[in-house]
Amino acid sequence: MRWLASLPEGPGISHRLTASEVLVVEVEQPLRAQDFDVLALTVDTWLGTHTELAGVVIHVREFPGWENIGGLIRHVRFIRDHHRNVRKIALAADSKVAALVPQLANHFVRPKCGGSPTTNSMTLSRGRPILRFADGLPSN
Template sequence: MIEHTLDTAHSILYVRPTSSLEKDDFRQLAETADPFIEETGALEGLIISSPTFPGWKSIGAMVTHFRFVRDHHKFIRKVALVTDSAFGDLGEHLASHFLSADIKHFPVNDLEAAEKWVAGKD
């Protein structure tokens, strides 16, 4: 499950996985992000904040996640991975080869630094 909020004033989508990711999570993210992207052209940033990576509930959820990334990465300028999971470093290095967004890993207790980086105030 993913909790999320869209800060329209700063054009940042906050994502907080709370348990294994499900297919419906990505439908809900798209329902929030897509109208804003259509109106403004892009998101300044996506901040994913979770102490650990919770994994996927099913293979279908993993495929849906990858499709969401494929369909949205061109419309997100920066992605901050705020986590203490080793997945944060791995995600930063691997994803930078496949995504158009700038990606940076931050420790879980450094959300403020992630927000500043996404906003260009670092």
């Protein structure tokens, strides 16, 4: 039971919606189902009055995984329910997992995926300009 008490209690992510209509997600701890419920509420509220998000930027130093199988399932559902309403997606990561994401994402999302092994970032775009990064976050 000690391992259960050692699990993080706070959110695994923080997020903000910028004035440029980009959702910036900072991943800090293992992802939980509740994290995706909060993200879905933010995105669904936005999409209630807009047709799409200009972009999503995911910033993570090291991918922490999921807290449990429920977190993984909710993550997959979030992607399934929202990927068609996002114009651009970008991942800024300091880990080697960033190199694997484009190949995996190409199986599940509509925007085309590409990666940059030298910068540990990847972008997804549907024929539009790609987000540019400075210190892992989008610049205007």
